[in-house]
Amino acid sequence: MERLEARVGATINDKYQLDALLGVGGMAAVYAATHRNGSRVALKVLHAELARATEIRARFLREGYAANKVGHPGVVRVHDDAVAPDGTVFLVMDLLQGKTLEEHRVESGGRLPVPQALRIGGDVLDILSAAHQQRIVHRDIKPDNVFLTTRGETKLMDFGIARLLDAARMTGSGAIMGTPAFMSPEQAGSENKRIDAPSDVWSTGAVLFLLLTGEEVHRARTGAEQMIFAATQPARSVATAMPSLPASLAEVIDVSLRFEMKDRFQTAAAMANALRHVVHQHCLQDASLSVSQQAAAFVASSETIAAVPSAPARMPTTPTLIHGSGKRSPDGS
DSSP, X not given: OHHHHTTTTOEETTTEEEEEEEEEOSSEEEEEEEETTSOEEEEEEEXXXXXXXXXXXXXXXXXXXXHHHHOOTTBOOEEEEEEOTTXXXXXXXXXXXXXXXXXXXHHTTSOOOHXXXXXXXXXXXXXXXXXXXXXXXXXXXXXXXXXXXXXXOEEEOOOTTOEETTSOOSSOTTOOOSOGGGOOHHHHTTOGGGXXXXXXXXXXXXXXXXXXXSSOSSOXXXXXXXXXHHHHSOOOOHHHHXXXXXXXXXXXXXXHTOSXXXXXXXXXXXXXXXXXXXXXXXXXXXXXXXXXXXXXXXXXXXXXXXXXXXXXXXXXXXXXXXXXXXSOOTTOO
């Protein structure tokens, strides 16, 4: 950490002055920076020890292509990628003002009010739907990768391990990537060829489970134990951790967390529609939004429901039939 903090004040590639260290992850450090033309950006700098590995370096630079291909305002755009003369590998990204969903959750006492959690979950699903339509599966949906801006926007970050379904896989069949507490069974079981849109749906359900209950889906002492449970055991019902949840909402989350991929929502859009039906049914608008934001959310919710006649009050046995979504989307996911 000291080495990373010591870079503050340095200039990268004769263009970007590093102003502050914003965060550190397993692959990279993120800095607030100023371009020589005065514009403010974020620089994501690959750790030096990883930059020497060709595959990791290629995967890191690929994040920009995956993120920009999504074409949704909820994705953090990557404006440039480069390798400096000293070997520093970095991405130039939007500089966001706000906090991660995990920071917000912790500051809120470990869990969020139901309307707020559903609004954020719906936002994430909308972004994922756009990604899946471009045949991109994120594969690392977790609270640390969701950013809440000071303007009330939800952003999805870190497409660094996203898989483009129509491209050659960059990881071996036995490589496991992701975050144990939010890994789908197929991801935890290292079944990389099977990872698809329902895998991101499972992870989003796991995020909602945590936001609503303050607990992770599987009770485990270590990350390794989390992966074992995820790969071998069905998820417990969210109602066991929070019996007060409306039954229709608990069922949406439970469907998203079903062990078999075919039994989950087959698309992020199908899960988003189901969540918005619950919001509409129980009047669970997010009071933390401004009046104009609540109105926009209500209109979006109404349009989604109105587009599908006679929405069911409870989830059907087959999740792909929710709101008439009986076919798998081309995103595969």
